[in-house]
Amino acid sequence: MTARDIVFPPGRQALYEQNRYSPAIRANGLLFVSGQVGSRDDGSPEPELEAQVRRAFDNLNAILQAAGCTFDDVQDVTLFLVDPEQTFQRIWDLVQAEYWGQAPYPTVTAVGVTWLYGFQFEIKVVAKLPEA
DSSP states (O other): OOEEEEEOOTTHHHHHHHTOOEEEEEEEEEEEEEEEOOOOOTTTSSHHHHHHHHHHHHHHHHHHTTOOOOOEEEEEEEEEEHHHHHHHHHHHHHHHIIOSSSSSEEEEEEEEOOOSOEEEEEEEEEEEOOOO
């Protein structure tokens, strides 16, 4: 079996080891990032939705940077939302311009869920790794 090329952001290895998953894996020129939530360094959720979303994007950015990527390298986005009818537009308005900038945008799939381990929002992405 080929060893996975795991990317760890600084300072959060213990959280990933405790929960037994990799934050991101490099494979075939792509970076596959696990779902990121608005967790503080100890793993607890930010209490407010907007703070959770911003923290999730900060956590995602830390992983992208650790792999040498930026938000411009993100090709595919999957959003998981508790109560999407009430939260999607609010979340999208909060982050779209700041993180995705101008068109062309990455692909986006939004999925409504009933439970996210105490969180209201999760984002996972696939990014193109920079050319070597």
